[in-house]
Amino acid sequence: MSNLLLPAADQPSSRSPGDIDRQIGRLLRARRHAAGLSLCDLAAAIGVSYQQMQKYEAGANRIAASRLVSIASHLRTAPADLLPASV
Numbered sequence: 001m002s003n004l005l006l007p008a009a010d011q012p013s014s015r016s017p018g019d020i021d022r023q024i025g026r027l028l029r030a031r032r033h034a035a036g037l038s039l040c041d042l043a044a045a046i047g048v049s050y051q052q053m054q055k056y057e058a059g060a061n062r063i064a065a066s067r068l069v070s071i072a073s074h075l076r077t078a079p080a081d082l083l084p085a086s087v
Contacts, residue, residue: 022059023084024068029057031075031082045074 032042043053046067055061056071063071065079072079 017059017062020084021062024063024082025057025059027082027084028063028071031077032057035075035077037075042071042074046070 032039037045039053039057040050043050046053048056048067052061056063068082069079072082075082
């Protein structure tokens with residue numbers, strides 16, 4: 001992904017989560033709640049610890065595209081529904 005598409009304030013380093021990661025985490029949490037799933041249930045379904053899922057929802061860790069697709073599948077939603085509208 002080219003960093004030319006993001007404003008300078010939104011450009012995380014290659015390893016650091018940024019504003020978009022936090023927005024994805026908020027959307028993920030909202031969708032999980034709407035689906036009636038606990039943090040532990042979703043974490044187990046996608047094969048990560050509940051601590052890792054907490055980090056995803058807090059935006060502390062970035063979510064790989066393949067993992068985002070898996071999460072969306074378990075939430076019965078489209079992967080695009082977990083992305084901010086500005087992406």
